[in-house]
Amino acid sequence: MIQQDWLYYLTKLLRCSSSRGFSLVELMVGVILAGAVLSGAGVGFASALRAEHKTQAETQGRNKLNLALDFIAEDIREALSVSSSEPLGWTDWEPASNDYQPVLYLEKPAIAPSTTPQRVVYYVVDSAVDGEGWRGSHMIYRSDEPGEKGFPLVDAIAASPTSSCTGGGTEVTAAGLKLFLEGSSIQVCLNGTIGESLKLGTSTRVFVRSVEASN
Numbered sequence: 001m002i003q004q005d006w007l008y009y010l011t012k013l014l015r016c017s018s019s020r021g022f023s024l025v026e027l028m029v030g031v032i033l034a035g036a037v038l039s040g041a042g043v044g045f046a047s048a049l050r051a052e053h054k055t056q057a058e059t060q061g062r063n064k065l066n067l068a069l070d071f072i073a074e075d076i077r078e079a080l081s082v083s084s085s086e087p088l089g090w091t092d093w094e095p096a097s098n099d100y101q102p103v104l105y106l107e108k109p110a111i112a113p114s115t116t117p118q119r120v121v122y123y124v125v126d127s128a129v130d131g132e133g134w135r136g137s138h139m140i141y142r143s144d145e146p147g148e149k150g151f152p153l154v155d156a157i158a159a160s161p162t163s164s165c166t167g168g169g170t171e172v173t174a175a176g177l178k179l180f181l182e183g184s185s186i187q188v189c190l191n192g193t194i195g196e197s198l199k200l201g202t203s204t205r206v207f208v209r210s211v212e213a214s215n
Contacts, residue, residue, distance in 0.1 A: 057194050065200055073204050078109065093105075108120060124139070137175065139153075139155040157177065159175055162176075189202075
C-alpha cells in the first residue's frame with residue numbers, strides 16, 4: 001500500500017512538472033520516492049529468491065533420500081539372506097575404523113561366471129569423521145569388499161530417526177536410518193536434513209524374495 005502511494009505521488013509529480021521543468025526540490029523528492037520503490041522491489045525479489053532456493057534444496061534433498069532408499073530396497077529385494085548382525089563365516093568385513101557402524105548384512109546371488117554369492121554391508125558414519133566435506137550429521141556407506149568402507153550412498157542423514165516410522169520385529173537404529181526386520185518383510189526408514197532444522201523423512205517396506213530376514 002505504501003509503495004502504491006509513492007508511485008501515485010511520483011506519477012503526479014511528473015505530470016505537474018512536464019510543462020515547466022523540475023525544480024531542485026522536486027528532483028530530490030523524485031529521487032527519494034524512486035529509491036524507496038526500488039528498495040521495496042529489491043526486498044521482495046530477495047525474499048522470493050530465498051523461497052525458491054529453499055524449495056529447490058528441499059526437492060533435491062528429498063530426491064536424494066528417495067534414490068538411496070530405492071537402492072537399499074533393491075539390494076534387499078534381491079538378497080538370499082538379510083541380517084542386522086554379522087553372519088557366521090563373514091570374516092574381516094569390519095572396516096579399520098570403529099566409527100563405521102554396520103547396520104545391514106546382505107548375501108545376494110552370484111554374478112556369472114562366479115559361483116560365490118555377493119556380500120554387501122551397509123554402514124552409518126558421522127559425516128565429520130569421514131572428513132570429505134559431506135553435508136548433514138551422518139551418511140550411509142555401502143561396501144561389497146571385506147574390510148573396505150565402500151562408497152558413500154547418501155549424506156545429509158539426520159542424527160536421529162523420525163518418530164513417525166514404526167514397524168514390527170527386530171528394530172535396528174543408527175542415526176537417521178531405522179530398520180524393522182520381521183520375517184521376509186523389512187521396513188526401511190530414512191530421515192534426512194536440509195540446513196539446520198528442516199527434516200525430511202521417507203520409508204518403504206520391502207519383501208525379501210528368497211528367505212526370511214534374521215536379526
